[in-house]
Amino acid sequence: MIYADNAATTRTSAAAQKAMIDTMERFWGNPSSLHTPGQQAKEALQAARKSVAKAIGAQPQEIYFTSGGSEADNQAIVSAAKAGALKGKKHLVTTAIEHHAVLHTMDQLSKEGFEITLLPMDESGIVKVQDVVAAIRKDTALVSVMYANNEIGTIQPVAEIGALCRELGVPFHTDAVQAVGHLPIDVRTQNIDMLSLSGHKFHGPRGVGALYVRRGIPLLTFIHGGAQESGRRAGTENLPAIAGMAAALEDTVTHMAENTAHAEKLRDTLIEGLSRIPHSALNGDRERRLPGNVNFCFEGIEGESLLLLLDDKGVAASSGSACTSGSLDPSHVLLAIGRPHEVAHGSLRLTLDVDNTMEDAEAIITAVTDVVNYLREMSPVWKALQRGERNYVIQ
Ligand SMILES: *Cc1c(COP(=O)(O)O)cnc(C)c1O
Numbered sequence: 001m002i003y004a005d006n007a008a009t010t011r012t013s014a015a016a017q018k019a020m021i022d023t024m025e026r027f028w029g030n031p032s033s034l035h036t037p038g039q040q041a042k043e044a045l046q047a048a049r050k051s052v053a054k055a056i057g058a059q060p061q062e063i064y065f066t067s068g069g070s071e072a073d074n075q076a077i078v079s080a081a082k083a084g085a086l087k088g089k090k091h092l093v094t095t096a097i098e099h100h101a102v103l104h105t106m107d108q109l110s111k112e113g114f115e116i117t118l119l120p121m122d123e124s125g126i127v128k129v130q131d132v133v134a135a136i137r138k139d140t141a142l143v144s145v146m147y148a149n150n151e152i153g154t155i156q157p158v159a160e161i162g163a164l165c166r167e168l169g170v171p172f173h174t175d176a177v178q179a180v181g182h183l184p185i186d187v188r189t190q191n192i193d194m195l196s197l198s199g200h201k202f203h204g205p206r207g208v209g210a211l212y213v214r215r216g217i218p219l220l221t222f223i224h225g226g227a228q229e230s231g232r233r234a235g236t237e238n239l240p241a242i243a244g245m246a247a248a249l250e251d252t253v254t255h256m257a258e259n260t261a262h263a264e265k266l267r268d269t270l271i272e273g274l275s276r277i278p279h280s281a282l283n284g285d286r287e288r289r290l291p292g293n294v295n296f297c298f299e300g301i302e303g304e305s306l307l308l309l310l311d312d313k314g315v316a317a318s319s320g321s322a323c324t325s326g327s328l329d330p331s332h333v334l335l336a337i338g339r340p341h342e343v344a345h346g347s348l349r350l351t352l353d354v355d356n357t358m359e360d361a362e363a364i365i366t367a368v369t370d371v372v373n374y375l376r377e378m379s380p381v382w383k384a385l386q387r388g389e390r391n392y393v394i395q
């Protein structure tokens with residue numbers, strides 16, 4: 001099987017597995033206990049915190065471990081909203097292409113009386129800094145713009161938005177779940193106030209993540225109970241997962257330059273190969289995208305049939321977000337960048353990384369080309385397009 005769905009989750013690396021087993025064997029104590037096994041566990045916890053902090057240019061005391069990217073997004077946004085509301089600020093700014101962990105949190109806050117501005121997108125899938133400027137008001141409590149998109153891989157101008165927000169005194173959060181471990185990040189120079197990350201998107205275990213919160217930015221307690229995580233997130237720490245995540249991150253950050261060069265080569269080969277399919281189009285900006293991200297629309301076919309037939313041919317791919325697949329709604333990201341419904345349904349996301357080879361890329365091009373041709377032969381829509389009874393959306 002060729003695994004080409006690394007944006008959904010990644011294989012747990014050897015470094016992460018080793019750290020997890022090591023931690024289970026040696027640091028099984030409760031980090032809150034005062035005895036020696038407890039204090040040893042606490043030291044392992046602090047070592048992991050230091051390592052995660054270093055990977056993004058933060059201080060250890062600015063890192064709060066969570067159950068994953070979703071929880072980090074929820075806590076960052078709800079905390080900033082509530083802190084803002086205390087000062088009469090009930091306006092939040094985000095983009096139309098965020099992950100549902102952000103968008104659904106915003107929806108909930110809008111039901112609770114907050115006003116949300118969704119920044120629009122053009123075809124590139126990259127937010128315009130001047131749109132952020134225009135959206136910010138005196139009562140804006142938070143700007144949340146993702147670092148890189150999980151479906152179309154587009155990289156947002158985070159440092160520019162960070163500088164702008166800092167100048168205007170508005171807290172800035174970024175969902176960097178797809179970026180951490182894949183792109184160089186420095187929360188200091190990029191003026192990031194809050195950042196979400198998740199272990200399983202960079203070859204760590206799932207069910208663990210972290211929220212970075214710059215010192216001076218208030219963070220409200222999200223899960224109430226014990227005093228863990230400086231009283232901001234109760235619950236006995238999942239130390240094996242935390243240590244596994246830290247080891248995976250250290251490993252990916254150390255090899256980032258070569259991993260990026262490798263993934264970019266595979267990505268560019270795939271984009272070139274799939275562009276040769278008639279009436280196909282790449283989704284999202286060609287240049288400013290994640291190293292391993294390829295996302296295409298093919299006119300006249302159904303994304304779901306495409307995935308099932310690719311699976312039969314030994315290619316594990318996705319139609320977009322793992323969270324929306326299974327539902328009949330087309331991707332909100334593709335709709336936001338202007339793809340019409342019927343075309344957004346025929347989308348395919350391939351996300352490659354260090355585990356993939358050039359042979360994988362070549363085999364994927366052949367498999368996708370064959371499956372698209374096969375599905376089009378059976379598609380009444382495709383026949384109508386060919387007879388000129390309908391107009392092509394993708395030229
Ligand atoms: C995967 C993902 C999340 C959710 O992270 P979990 O750890 O799975 O909860 C949030 N945002 C983005 C951009 C993601 O890709």
